[in-house]
Amino acid sequence: MTDGSYKTVAREAKDEFTEKKSVFIGHAKPIESEEQALDFIKTIEKRYGDAAHNCYAYINKEQNIVRFNDNGEPQGTAGLPILEVIKREELCGVVIVVTRYFGGILLGAGGLVRAYSKAAKIAIDAAGITTFCPFSMFDIKINYTLYNKLLHDFEKYHIRCVDSRFDSEITLTLTLRSDRLDGYCNYLKDVSGGKLQIENLKTVYDNCEL
Numbered sequence: 573m574t575d576g577s578y579k580t581v582a583r584e585a586k587d588e589f590t591e592k593k594s595v596f597i598g599h600a601k602p603i604e605s606e607e608q609a610l611d612f613i614k615t616i617e618k619r620y621g622d623a624a625h626n627c628y629a630y631i632n633k634e635q636n637i638v639r640f641n642d643n644g645e646p647q648g649t650a651g652l653p654i655l656e657v658i659k660r661e662e663l664c665g666v667v668i669v670v671t672r673y674f675g676g677i678l679l680g681a682g683g684l685v686r687a688y689s690k691a692a693k694i695a696i697d698a699a700g701i702t703t704f705c706p707f708s709m710f711d712i713k714i715n716y717t718l719y720n721k722l723l724h725d726f727e728k729y730h731i732r733c734v735d736s737r738f739d740s741e742i743t744l745t746l747t748l749r750s751d752r753l754d755g756y757c758n759y760l761k762d763v764s765g766g767k768l769q770i771e772n773l774k775t776v777y778d779n780c781e782l
Contacts, residue, residue, distance in 0.1 A: 577780060579664070580602045580701070582602070583602070587697070589690065594672055626671050627640075632665065640652055640654060648685075653689040653692070654688055658692070663696070670692060707777065708749075709772075710771060711746075712746065714768065729748060
């Protein structure tokens, strides 16, 4: 999307089905970094350590990283089909792990592709799809006189305060959608007589509905 927004799964979720006595469990989770993807994969591998396979695929937006792994299944029958489902749904910032408990009946290459694709799709369906937008995260330093005034107007500007530190001044760490940043900066100038400035500005991603 041209404004930096992207589609991903709304939450961590899982679903499962059985195909010829093999149980397939699809797990989906939104991620912001490759490290988060790898941590989730390790968590699933530990949780389902007795399974025959834990195959995965993920796309991380920030580093533009795409990875997939068949985890012992025949090449191209597991990780790649999972990745293709992610791409077909036009998602990124997501990791999907499909756990398989082997039921003793071989599915063949085509059967495996269909099963891993289905597991990825039902995991996505269980998690739901949402759109993430760029949010601006920044610090402002204010005196105690302005504190209540700013708090009162947070809802008006859809501001979220993620941290506050009280000393001789108050330092607030705030986030809001990046397309609202200019308007809020103008507001800060008005209420402070041009003295308030934002610091440590960076871009993060979150649900567009916030």
